[in-house]
Amino acid sequence: MTELANRPAGTSSSAAGAAAPDAAPAVDVAALGEQLLGKWAAVRREARALAGRPELHKTEGLTHTEHRKRTFDQLRILVDNGAVHRAFPVELGGADEHGANIAGFQELVVADPSLQIKAGVQWGLFGSAVNHLGTEEHHRKWLPGILSLEIPGCFAMTETGHGSDVASIATTATYDAATEEFVVHTPFRAAWKDYIGNAAIDGLAAVVFAQLITQGVNHGVHAFYVQLRDPKTKEFLPGIGGEDDGVKGGLNGIDNGRLHFTEVRVPRTNLLNRYGNVDPDGTYSSPIASPGRRFFTMLGTLVQGRVSLDGAAVAASRLALKTAIQYATERRQFNASSATDEEVLMDYQRHQRRLFTRLATTYAAGFASEQLLQKFDDVFSGRNNTDEDRQDLETLAAALKPLSTWHALDTLQECREACGGAGFLIENRFASLRADLDVYATFEGDxxxxxxxxxxxxxxxxxxxxxxxxxxxxxxxxxxxxxxxxxxxxxxxxxxxxxxxxxxxxxxxxxxxxxxxxxxxxxxxxxxxxxxxxxxxxxxxxxxxxxxxxxxxxxxxxxxxxxxxxxxxxxxxxxxxxxxxxxxxxxxxxxxxxxxxxxxxxxxxxxxxxxxxxxxxxxxxxxxxxxxxxxxxxxxxxxxxxxxxxxxxxEHLRAAIATGAEKARQDEAREFFRSQRASGQAPVDEKILLARTAQAGKAQSGTAQSGKSQSGKVKRG
The missing domain is CATH 1.20.140.10 (Butyryl-CoA Dehydrogenase, subunit A, domain 3)
Structure with a gap:
């Protein structure tokens, strides 16, 4: 057990610490914890309880093939525990609770970032695109299968040649009025959909983003529901091909891949037409007249990805700091101020600078993340859903997501170094978490x-x-x-x-x-x-x-x-x-x-x-x-x-150095040396022996000089 865990309930380390003066303020840990949980505290607790279950934890050392299979199986556990339905319509078994959904999703990062992002692909991107860009007909047709995982899917937006510049993607969906179909086509290699989660193995369908062309006019980027594979054989359907992205720098539980389309025909009704529709004769219409505003409105419905990553990055920073600061209060190194006891790392000013400044930033990022989440919920619930509100939400998400994700990477690295060689061990999770979160800085918007x-x-x-x-x-x-x-x-x-x-x-x-x-x-x-x-x-x-x-x-x-x-x-x-x-x-x-x-x-x-x-x-x-x-x-x-x-x-930290084992080792070592000193059996340090010898030599020399002086006095007398 750690020193912290051994404290009586409701007491703080500041109150219990002998070094703290009587008038020093004390932190109410329980109240502060409740404040940090925010508006959706109950949902976060529920999500943390789920994330603490061993069957959802990342197993280090798996091959990427094994990790992918384990992650897909974990998605079923989320479905069975009702962890994926909150944001979807009530009539389909959801709760229509958008902020609560993201709050719960953010906590999954503590189990395994691959699980969090794969769940995000399935329900936060693929399912959410059908939900927000489609109409009731689309909802009834596909959302039940998406929610149950009967239809694993992809969010096929990014292309090899265009990532953050979505407006310039080159895949086209050209309407054929004679057959009432859209012809989806990737005209060249750079137009292949790339880095797409679920594309390599699991995805049976995709929401494909393409330039909608009808009657010779390009109406810009729209979303289409496209069947990718035969549900029985899991083979690509005619005209569809793809590749496996292979091993990545992290998140290897996700089967990222590439997709390409050669004159693939999909029904006219597969256009997710909430913001843009094509009639049977090819006539285009939209409730939003401005093409630019229409484009940003469609992408704005998917801002939840950035909101999710912002909160997940804060959670990862909290995990790292909890482990590193716990370790630093137990680990001892160098006896600068004592002849017998080594210093606790946390008492060194530079160590405090390294960790406390990042702790302060993590608190700031956490409070800002909660504000962003509440703004998101206000917009998506319809309470405050004006154009200005949506623009504010998009700007706020675009401002905070970069800072929190960069900060998480910096914090994980600094905590790793602050824990020395122990921090480099995979069992203490810094290196693994940093590898998995690396891509957070460039996806859902560079x-x-x-x-x-x-x-x-x-x-x-x-x-x-x-x-x-x-x-x-x-x-x-x-x-x-x-x-x-x-x-x-x-x-x-x-x-x-x-x-x-x-x-x-x-x-x-x-x-x-x-x-x-x-x-x-x-x-x-x-x-x-x-x-x-x-x-x-x-x-x-x-x-x-x-x-x-x-x-x-x-x-x-x-x-x-x-x-x-x-x-x-x-x-x-x-x-x-x-x-x-x-x-x-x-x-x-x-x-x-x-x-x-x-x-x-x-x-x-x-x-x-x-x-x-x-x-x-x-x-x-x-x-x-x-x-x-x-x-x-x-x-x-x-x-x-x-x-x-x-x-x-x-169950969330899962770091060997945050279990109190280091304190036990340090206490054992200190007791060993104390007992040695008390018994008189402790060997004499060579430096001390040399110092004693030198001191004795000086004393002897001083005595000899004194003797000579006395001798001279006698003779003179």
Missing amino acids: NTVLLQLVAKRLLADYAKEFRNVDFGVLARYVVGQATGAAIHRTGLRGVAQFVADSGSVQKAATALKDEAGQRALLTERVQAMVAEVGAALKGANKLPQQQAAALFNSHQHELIEAAQAHAELLQWEAFTEALGHTSDPGTKTVLTWLRDLFGLSLIEKNLAWYLMNGRLSMQRARTVGEYINRLLVKIRPHALDLVDAFGYGP
Whole structure:
């Protein structure tokens, strides 16, 4: 049993720790855990209980063929336990609960990421496409089989030649009015559907995305239900072919593959026609007149993939930090401050820097993820489902998914290294989880491309703000910007800060730890970056296409940097809002320290920008690192509480170094050496012996010198 597990229920490590002063705040672990579970706490508990079952766990060392079979069999366990129906219509056995569905799905990552993603392919992509892009006829015809796993399926969107650029995919679906069929065709090799889950072996059908062409007009990308294989023989139907993607860098429980189509005919009614329909005579109609808006509306219904990955990445980060911090409170190395006892790793400042800063980011990402999930549920439930709501949801998902998935990869790697050689063992899961989550950074939207989408939205909002203002308002804004630039870049702001601080490190630190001060610094950076790029791109829409593209490309880096800064601000704001919902005073104090650590870490990471742009004086900049170090000391007594609040048990962690085995080894070793010393049988260390000999030699030399001195006195007498 771990030290944490041996604590009485309801007590915290900070309260139990002898080193903590009497007045130190304590974390209410149970209450914090409940807050972290969020709106769908009951569903998450249910999903975690399922994910804790051994039959759903990843078995390391399997061949990819064996792993694929095991994962497919695990899908049936999910079906049998009603874990896949929540988002589907009530009349088909579902619950029409979209947020709850994603909350439960996110927790599957703790069992096996391959299981989570394969379930996501079947019900979150394939089934969801039929549900959201199809009509009631499609629902009745195919959803029962999809839900029961009678129809394993694929989501065939990505092509070898086009991944994130969905609008440019080359597969076509040309309508033949004579037979009332669509002819699905891949005209060249780059148009093959690629990296498609379930395509290599299991998929019997697919939702295929293709350019819809009728009466000589291309109406853009639409979705079609296509039968792939004979259900009995599992062989491809005529005109359909494919390949196995083979072994990948991770997620080898999923049979990713390639698909191609040669003049494959499907009935007209196989068009998933909620947003675009073709009549028997070939006439196209849509409730959305704008082709661009129609395209983004269709893809917007599938935003749940990004929402799912965001939360799953947070869960993986929590698993890693729980294991690494548990181990670091038990593992001892080097006796820097004691002649007999080695130091606990968690007491080293650098170790705290490595893990606590990532712990703070994980909390921020978790609170932001909960907000994203609630926004998703509001839109898909229909409570708040305007065009603006959908655009906000898409932008929020595009902002948060890159940060959380990159953070998960970084956290898994840092935790791996922080655990030394033990971290490299597969039994402790860091290496395995990192390999499986690697692709999270590029699927459901490449992270860099998603941030570019966020940047475009920021620019659009920036432009909209001044689209209809009169000349006087715009002139005042320009003057204000110029004045602000003059203040910042001439150092006047820095002088003002220095005067306000009066050279005092304490005053500078107080200004930085203040919530309003952090918000101002983080917000100003986003506003300044967007305004600067917006000014540079002003008038680009009036330039010839090639020149406009070149101008945009020359500022692409700044655009993506601005989008990332915006996403980080969203996380900080989510953390700050969560503090307002934390009722226990001790917990709120500790979480505030953690929020400050997150905010100041962002400022420290971008310190060069703040200095170059005159947002911080040199005096205040110097205090950022110092205050971070003070926060680490404050957070240290609460480290176990903060990771214990994640609520993951041994059946979820499944890491040998998180079982308390390390503490048992360390206690055994310390008792052995203590007993040796007490018995007087401990061998003398050579260095100590040499030191004693040298000391004795000095003493003897001193005695001899003293004797000579006394002898001289006698003779003289």
